[in-house]
Amino acid sequence: MTNDPRVPLLLLPGTACDERVFAPLVERLSGYPVLIGEMSGARTMPELAEAVLGTAPRFFHLAGFSLGGICALEMVAQQPSRIATLMLIDTTARTDPPANAVVRHRAVEQARKRGMESYIQDAWPRLVAPTNVENSTLRETIVSMARSCGVERLHAQTEVAINRYDSRPRLAAITQSTLVLAGACEQVCPLEAQQEVADGIPDAELHLIEGAGHFAPLENPDAVAGHVARWLAAHPGAQS
Template sequence: MNGGKLTGSDNDTERLPLLLVPGTLCDERVFTPVLALLPERSVSIAPLTDVSDVHEAARRILADAPPRFALLGFSLGGIVSLEIAATEPGRVAGLALIGSNARPVAPEFHAERRREAISGSENLDHYIRKIMWPRYVSEGRRQDAALQHLIAAMARDGGRQLLLNQTEIGLSRIDSRDRIARMTMPSLVLGGCEDALCTPEMQREMAHRLPDAQLALLPDAGHFVTLEQPEAVAAHISSWLERVDRVSA
């Protein structure tokens, strides 16, 4: 985990640290436009590298995490965040899930997912630009060359083995739909109305089952909602963090 402070101020002592977990083939750049709009606080990134199991990923992140923190995960990072919150709920003061999913992958689909990952890892640029791109963003952003370049650059920098490892993280997860009913911390469930990977139905399902969740579904946004609509995302995260800080004070 990158424990370095990304933002900070003299008021950090009054605010819980924020721990961010990026998604598949993503790094801190998936959060950069949102972080630029948030009030300053101590922020750390926990990249999902050098690990291929969701339980081990959660264990490693918890080993380096602050004693108590607000936790935000995007996509696969949200799946790992659910595992973190289930493992040590007392340390997670608040939980935000962005474009994520509490459902497992049925065993009969594991081989197909692995074949897709192997094929994609052999040519990451082709995988992102030709196969995944239509599923990543809203229809209105399909011609956004700069956004496509950024997402492809993160994938290229992550590399072949990262895609294979992170595919295994996703396949190793269990069904979290029942256990999230025990996650009582202030929560935010946020997604894009045009998300084809983690659909609005999945977001509603999680928000309904979490005891203290606010749901935000953003129109004209797809899976990469943090990059498509950073202003709206930052506004919802700010409100959530205010709730977390207030409850934890």
């Protein structure tokens, strides 16, 4: 990948996720230079964004899913000149409501007592489209990522999610061409939040992914990859 003249794509997974959440996308990008960001090692979102930027290429396309998308918005705020284009998938620019901290901490404690599987199983109907609720292969992929994440990493990511800025006042300053993707059945980051991001960033594009909920990259990878591939082709960026 070091000899590839194309601007690399940095992918940021969401809470309790790893590179597997992007595996179908990467496969469909047919050898495009891709890196997966490390979403750990911090307790606030500004700290996490700074850490990811510290290991990122000099110049790159940036795509974030869920918590990764929140981090991507913070990265753009911190070092906009390093980012060629921005892709936000099933995410939000909103701050975390204060009352949500109790809910988040309770979920971590339940995962500590009952296992990481419970973190996914308890929320499962909200995580995917109704047509995917009985998809056992999809469920096992997401549960397996959660198991690999572990409770301590989940706890740290929970603190990051709680301790983040409201990015909405900063959206108008984003100059990167921005693609917003969300499952048409999204419940975790509501569709009005997706529209809010698309409306706030100048000339941003919003596309809803049919047959998908929060985990659009896994639920309908063909659609997600189609949009991302088109975006990269239309916005190649400067040569690195």
